Amino acid sequence: MARYYPFSAIVGQEDMKRAILVAALEPAIGGVLVMGDRGTGKSTAVRALAALLPPMDAVADCPYGCDPLAPAGLCFYCDGLRANLQALNASQIAAGKKGKPVKLKTIKRNVPVVDLPLGATEDRVVGALDIEKALTLGEKAFDPGLLARANRGFLYIDEVNLLDDHLVDLLIDVAASGENVVEREGLSIRHPAKFVLVGSGNPEEGELRPQLLDRFGLAVEVKTPTSMQERVTIIKRRDAFERNSIAFLAEWVEQEEAIRKALELARKKLPHIKVDDKLLEQASTLCSHLGTDGLRGELTLLRAARAVAALAGKNKATLEDLQAIAIPALQHRLRRNPLDDSSSAVRIERTLAEVFPA
Amino acid sequence: MSLALWLRALLVAHILVSNPHSFGGVILRARAGPVRERWLHYLQTLAQQAGLKTPLRRIPLGISDENLLGGLDLEATIHSGKPVLRSGVLANSDGQILVLPMAERVDINVASRISMALDQGQLRLERDGQSNLLPCHFGVVALDEGIEAEERANIKLQDRLAFHLSLDEIRWHDLPENEDGLIDVDASPPISTQVGNAASYILTDEQWLAITETAMHLGVHSVRALHYAAKTAAYLAAMQGADRISDSHLSEAIALVISPRATQLPSAESPPAETDLEEDAEHAEPPEQNDAPENKVEQPQAPAETPLPENQQDTVAEIEDSVLAAAKAAIPADLLSELLKGPLIQNQKAFGGKTGARKMGCFRGRPMGSIAGNPQAGASLSLIDTLRTAAPWQVIRKKQNASLAVPRSSKTIHITKSDFRVRRYQERTQTLTIFAVDASGSAAMHRLAEAKGAVELLLAECYVRRDQVAVISFRGTGAEILLPSTRSLVRAKRSLAEMPGGGGTPLADAIYIATELAQNAQRQGLSPAIVFLTDGRANIGRNGVPGRAQAQLDAEQAARYLGRSTIKSLWIDTSPQPRIEGEQIAKLVGSIYLPLPHASAKEVSQAVLRTL
Numbered sequence: 006m007a008r009y010y011p012f013s014a015i016v017g018q019e020d021m022k023r024a025i026l027v028a029a030l031e032p033a034i035g036g037v038l039v040m041g042d043r044g045t046g047k048s049t050a051v052r053a054l055a056a057l058l059p060p061m062d063a064v065a066d067c068p069y070g071c072d073p074l075a076p077a078g079l080c081f082y083c084d085g086l087r088a089n090l091q092a093l094n095a096s097q098i099a100a101g102k103k104g105k106p107v108k109l110k111t112i113k114r115n116v117p118v119v120d121l122p123l124g125a126t127e128d129r130v131v132g133a134l135d136i137e138k139a140l141t142l143g144e145k146a147f148d149p150g151l152l153a154r155a156n157r158g159f160l161y162i163d164e165v166n167l168l169d170d171h172l173v174d175l176l177i178d179v180a181a182s183g184e185n186v187v188e189r190e191g192l193s194i195r196h197p198a199k200f201v202l203v204g205s206g207n208p209e210e211g212e213l214r215p216q217l218l219d220r221f222g223l224a225v226e227v228k229t230p231t232s233m234q235e236r237v238t239i240i241k242r243r244d245a246f247e248r249n250s251i252a253f254l255a256e257w258v259e260q261e262e263a264i265r266k267a268l269e270l271a272r273k274k275l276p277h278i279k280v281d282d283k284l285l286e287q288a289s290t291l292c293s294h295l296g297t298d299g300l301r302g303e304l305t306l307l308r309a310a311r312a313v314a315a316l317a318g319k320n321k322a323t324l325e326d327l328q329a330i331a332i333p334a335l336q337h338r339l340r341r342n343p344l345d346d347s348s349s350a351v352r353i354e355r356t357l358a359e360v361f362p363a
Numbered sequence: 364m365s366l367a368l369w370l371r372a373l374l375v376a377h378i379l380v381s382n383p384h385s386f387g388g389v390i391l392r393a394r395a396g397p398v399r400e401r402w403l404h405y406l407q408t409l410a411q412q413a414g415l416k417t418p419l420r421r422i423p424l425g426i427s428d429e430n431l432l433g434g435l436d437l438e439a440t441i442h443s444g445k446p447v448l449r450s451g452v453l454a455n456s457d458g459q460i461l462v463l464p465m466a467e468r469v470d471i472n473v474a475s476r477i478s479m480a481l482d483q484g485q486l487r488l489e490r491d492g493q494s495n496l497l498p499c500h501f502g503v504v505a506l507d508e509g510i511e512a513e514e515r516a517n518i519k520l521q522d523r524l525a526f527h528l529s530l531d532e533i534r535w536h537d538l539p540e541n542e543d544g545l546i547d548v549d550a551s552p553p554i555s556t557q558v559g560n561a562a563s564y565i566l567t568d569e570q571w572l573a574i575t576e577t578a579m580h581l582g583v584h585s586v587r588a589l590h591y592a593a594k595t596a597a598y599l600a601a602m603q604g605a606d607r608i609s610d611s612h613l614s615e616a617i618a619l620v621i622s623p624r625a626t627q628l629p630s631a632e633s634p635p636a637e638t639d640l641e642e643d644a645e646h647a648e649p650p651e652q653n654d655a656p657e658n659k660v661e662q663p664q665a666p667a668e669t670p671l672p673e674n675q676q677d678t679v680a681e682i683e684d685s686v687l688a689a690a691k692a693a694i695p696a697d698l699l700s701e702l703l704k705g706p707l708i709q710n711q712k713a714f715g716g717k718t719g720a721r722k723m724g725c726f727r728g729r730p731m732g733s734i735a736g737n738p739q740a741g742a743s744l745s746l747i748d749t750l751r752t753a754a755p756w757q758v759i760r761k762k763q764n765a766s767l768a769v770p771r772s773s774k775t776i777h778i779t780k781s782d783f784r785v786r787r788y789q790e791r792t793q794t795l796t797i798f799a800v801d802a803s804g805s806a807a808m809h810r811l812a813e814a815k816g817a818v819e820l821l822l823a824e825c826y827v828r829r830d831q832v833a834v835i836s837f838r839g840t841g842a843e844i845l846l847p848s849t850r851s852l853v854r855a856k857r858s859l860a861e862m863p864g865g866g867g868t869p870l871a872d873a874i875y876i877a878t879e880l881a882q883n884a885q886r887q888g889l890s891p892a893i894v895f896l897t898d899g900r901a902n903i904g905r906n907g908v909p910g911r912a913q914a915q916l917d918a919e920q921a922a923r924y925l926g927r928s929t930i931k932s933l934w935i936d937t938s939p940q941p942r943i944e945g946e947q948i949a950k951l952v953g954s955i956y957l958p959l960p961h962a963s964a965k966e967v968s969q970a971v972l973r974t975l
Contacts, residue, residue, distance in 0.1 A: 042584070042585075043518065043519065043522045043585060043587070044522055044585045044586045044587040044588075045586070046586075048482065120487050121489070122479060122486075122487040122488070122489055123472070123475055123476050123479055124428045124431070124432045124472075124476055124489075124490065125489035125490060126434075126489065126490045126491055127734075127735070128491065128492055129489035129490060129491070129492065129493070129494060130489070133492055134492070134755050134756065135492075136435070136440075136446040136492045136754075136755040137445065137446055139755040139756060139758060139759055140440070140444045140445060140446065140754075140755055140757075140758055141444060141445060141758075142758075143758035143759050143761070143762050144759070145759055148492060150489075151489060163479065164475050164479070167471065167472060167475055171734060207519075209518070210471060210475075210518075210519075229584045229585070229586065230586075231584075233572070233575055233576060233579065236575045236578075236579075236586065236589065237571050237572055237575045239586050239589075240571065240574070240575070240586060240589045240590050240593060241571055243586075243590055244566075244590065244593055244594075248562055348927075
């Protein structure tokens with residue numbers, strides 16, 4: 006098992022770290038896209054995320070790692086397990102045995118962070134016939150793919166802008182429906198595939214298709230740090246990590262734990278975070294001033310603001326939280342204005358200052 | 364000087380062989396020839412001694428994903444009745460050195476797969492029903508044969524390979540008869556101890572700072588480069604058996620890793636004087652010129668000797684001074700001549716060459732693997748891939764067919780429609796060259812005829828290449844599309860001949876319309892390029908309002924707008940005395956600026972052909 010560089014040891018890049026945490030906290034936001042310069046720790050941050058997430062309950066045998074509390078009908082595998090259990094319990098009652106009915110076996114599992122590597126073939130992404138079983142036993146069995154593995158977790162695509170078009174189409178479809186459908190010659194399977202899409206890439210190597218861009222809830226731009234002190238710290242830490250990763254991780258255990266705790270606390274708080282009418286109004290004012298298309302942006306903005314408030318340990322989302330996350334939530338949804346040559350982030354900042362003067 | 368360079372190149376070979384993966388590798392910028400061959404031979408000898416697999420494995424230019432990453436071994440799978448993985452070149456080269464020829468032409472997809480494996484030290488394979496994590500620590504020797512400044516290895520690779528060597532300045536008769544006398548291969552300590560040792564060398568805080576600041580002065584922003592430089596210093600110290608990393612190790616490491624990446628000369632240096640510019644013209648000539656290489660390399664040393672106006676009591680500053688001097692001396696000559704012309708353009712749009720963007724198709728171009736589909740409407744069946752898809756189903760289908768009681772021999776391969784795979788190809792899209800011709804009074808006076816002539820010559824060239832062209836003329840109060848994109852030479856010629864001249868220069872309008880046209884073309888899958896022929900003196904604003912100041916502002920804004928896109932452009936300044944305004948706007952657009960005060964039509968067209 007490869008050891009990943011700890012999240013808390015990443016120097017600077019506060020925007021990126023916040024966006025990743027927000028996306029991890031609230032899956033409904035729809036993931037995060039990190040675009041930027043080479044060697045700025047994009048991949049490092051995403052991989053580091055895996056270590057931060059608290060383990061989740063999952064149905065023990067289910068290949069899709071379903072939530073034991075999920076309603077029936079979502080996952081054929083869990084439904085099968087439940088039906089078996091019911092039959093078992095019924096037979097026990099019929100046999101006159103006492104005791105509690107047998108429940109679904111659950112285990113603690115790490116939240117999956119699944120890599121979608123470049124060059125992956127379609128059959129591995131969506132899942133296909135299990136070759137081993139087919140060849141040796143002549144059995145038609147489904148071999149779940151990466152989408153199945155990513156269920157309830159994260160799907161990380163490095164170099165997302167270089168991904169093959171037909172894979173991108175496929176991902177868009179699944180990310181939107183939360184369900185993966187495989188239809189092939191007697192294999193007819195639909196299984197849950199709800200995941201947070203995390204992408205990273207370098208915009209110089211190709212732009213992302215607007216359809217895919219829109220699927221990402223948040224978008225952050227990372228730049229190489231220019232402060233001397235930051236740069237020195239970065240290479241020193243990186244060097245220490247490469248020399249002795251175990252010692253380095255041990256040094257950062259406390260900081261990692263702090264973030265993990267904050268995340269856990271925020272997760273509990275999130276459902277109770279209030280958003281008042283005033284903030285709703287402010288969000289839509291901002292969006293209409295910026296001319297973002299559709300409701301998607303507004304909705305993401307509010308969800309993200311709530312998550313920011315939860316991370317800060319507050320009970321109520323305020324304008325401050327909204328402002329903190331406005332750029333990542335909206336910058337990839339703006340239309341380019343031919344009369345305004347400034348970047349989307351600058352335009353949002355300007356509009357924020359105009360609409361909500363301090 | 365070239366001997367020092369050569370020794371440095373040999374040193375890189377030593378470091379690389381001692382631990383291929385931890386340095387990523389080397390970009391060897393040199394044309395094929397005896398010098399490059401000799402370096403490769405040296406590397407090979409070292410590799411052999413270190414116990415690496417030789418001859419070094421080469422990655423062919425157009426390698427497919429299947430060969431690079433791996434996949435299902437069809438034959439073995441069918442034979443053994445079990446899925447058999449065939450690992451690709453990358454996974455087969457764990458702990459080895461790979462050679463990547465013609466790195467400047469390597470496809471971005473191949474480059475990013477190699478980078479992915481370099482980053483992670485392992486290869487995640489998700490192909491053909493196989494899911495595997497293979498160890499994959501290798502170093503890459505990228506042979507970059509680029510000649511022009513923009514013909515370089517992919518930026519991903521540039522960033523991830525620690526060393527950038529340029530051997531073009533070394534002529535083969537400069538090389539020593541035999542390098543055994545210079546660096547004794549056998550005398551170098553065994554590789555394994557070097558690696559173990561290097562990790563125990565740690566840079567002091569001053570040295571960390573010195574590396575970072577030197578990189579800053581040279582405009583090297585990548586954090587990876589800093590990291591590699593620190594590691595190289597530790598290796599150098601370990602190789603010499605020194606008790607700590609000395610400043611000379613640091614200087615050498617920076618010369619090896621940071622200097623070749625320089626994007627600017629240190630700001631402490633005064634801007635190049637007039638005479639420098641004249642020398643630049645000489646530098647632009649081919650390096651075969653007699654003593655040009657020596658001149659180029661020695662030049663930066665001169666300013667370095669004068670102490671930098673910094674606090675010299677400070678140890679950091681001291682280290683940095685000596686390191687910076689070494690760093691500057693090690694900037695390769697071709698890079699230096701570029702740097703002396705001013706900071707490198709950050710906004711590099713050129714992906715190189717005259718070719719259009721890539722587009723996937725089913726009909727022609729470079730094969731790009733296969734996709735499920737029906738072999739109809741011109742798409743051709745990929746037999747091997749179809750068999751591969753069908754292979755796992757054979758046992759199941761045989762059982763099913765047995766029950767149907769259709770007599771079949773046991774050798775029959777059962778293939779159904781859903782197994783069909785068709786080939787996919789990648790083709791270059793067509794280019795569209797948009798000419799934005801200034802037909803205003805000021806331009807018309809001097810140059811309109813020449814501009815027209817140049818465009819006509821270019822049209823002929825475009826016709827040969829089957830490119831499309833469009834012509835925009837701007838004069839009076841606005842710009843107009845004189846000729847929408849076409850391939851018809853006759854129409855283009857006629858529209859040019861009829862092009863009237865006179866009036867103001869609505870430059871902003873021209874830039875907007877050209878950009879719009881180019882963006883439309885991009886949406887249709889064409890690769891647009893814009894050629895501006897103008898004197899750059901805007902005097903009509905965006906809404907047709909006269910006034911030089913406002914017009915200039917509008918033009919600058921328009922230029923920034925175009926500059927933010929990825930459209931390639933060329934700016935030909937046609938005024939008799941090129942002035943700063945034109946150049947400024949061209950810079951904002953991010954286009955290549957060519958002042959051609961006395962050019963004839965032929966020269967203009969040649970300039971365009973060279974650059975776009």
